[in-house]
Amino acid sequence: MGGxxxxxxxxxxxxxxxxxxDDTTPGSVRKVGSGTQTLSGTNTYGGSTLITGGxxxxxxxxxxxxxxxxxxxxxxxxxxxxxxxLLISADGAIAPGASVGTLTVMxxxxxxxxxxxxxxxxxxxxxxxxxxxxxxxxxxxxxxD
Numbered sequence: 113m114g115g116x117x118x119x120x121x122x123x124x125x126x127x128x129x130x131x132x133x134d135d136t137t138p139g140s141v142r143k144v145g146s147g148t149q150t151l152s153g154t155n156t157y158g159g160s161t162l163i164t165g166g167x168x169x170x171x172x173x174x175x176x177x178x179x180x181x182x183x184x185x186x187x188x189x190x191x192x193x194x195x196x197x198l199l200i201s202a203d204g205a206i207a208p209g210a211s212v213g214t215l216t217v218m219x220x221x222x223x224x225x226x227x228x229x230x231x232x233x234x235x236x237x238x239x240x241x242x243x244x245x246x247x248x249x250x251x252x253x254x255x256x257d
Contacts (some may be wrong), residue, residue: 113253115135115136115137115138115139115190116139117139117140117141117142117159118132118140118141119142119143119144120137120142120143120144120149121140121143121144121147121149121165121166121168122143122144122145123145123146123147123148124145124147125147125149125150126146126147126149126150126233127150127151127152128150128152128153129152129153129172130153131154131155131156132151132155132156132157132187133152133155133157134154134156134157134158134159138157138158138159139157139158139159140157140159140160140161140178140186141157141159141160141161141162141242142161142162142164142247143162143163143164143165143167143186144165144166144257145165145170146165146166146167147163147166147167148166148167148169149166149167149168149169150167150168150169150171150184150190151168151169151170151171151172151174151190152171152172152192152233153172154172154173155172155173155174155175155176155177155182156175156176156177157174157217157236157246158176158177158178159177160177160179160180160181161174161178161179161180161181161196161227162180162181162183163180163181163182163186163187163188163204163220163233164182164183164184164186164187164250165183166186166187167186167187167188167189167207168186168187168188168189168190168192168234169189169190169191169192170188170189170192170193170194170215171190171192173192173193173194173195174192174193174194174195174196175179175193175195175196175255176195176198177194178196178233179196179198180194180196180197180198180199181198181201182198182200182201182205182215183201183206183208184190184198184201184202184204185203185204185205186204186205187204188200188204188205188207188215189204189206189208189209189215189217189246190209190215191208191214192210192215192216192219193215193216193218194215194216194219195218195219196217196218196219197219197220197222198217198219198221198222199224200221200222200223201224202224204224213222216229218225224250226256230240
């Protein structure tokens with residue numbers, strides 16, 4: 113991407129199975145629109161990921177990236193692995209898996225408000241920071257530090 117911002121999404125659903133990577137300067141990804149965008153490739157871009165609408169499903173891997181931010185009304189989900197920190201804004205959602213499954217977050221998770229889980233299992237290898245959490249499913253934190 114070479115330092116540019118890649119904007120994906122619309123009211124339609126879409127899937128990208130290729131790789132998103134940087135040349136020399138980190139680029140970022142912004143998910144817009146009410147549809148669902150699935151990333152199923154091996155991604156290595158170094159910039160941030162901002163989900164402002166709809167859902168972004170990470171079914172592949174993303175290593176070396178910057179902060180993932182899930183805005184109010186947006187959703188992050190999938191069955192893949194994210195090697196970044198995650199910020200879930202108030203009224204943002206995380207929905208790991210595909211019905212039943214796991215989304216692995218290898219960074220810390222920071223919550224702004226109450227987590228309204230749409231998941232069965234979430235793993236993190238760093239830490240968990242939040243204000244209030246209400247669970248109707250299983251939540252597991254794996255600390256390695």
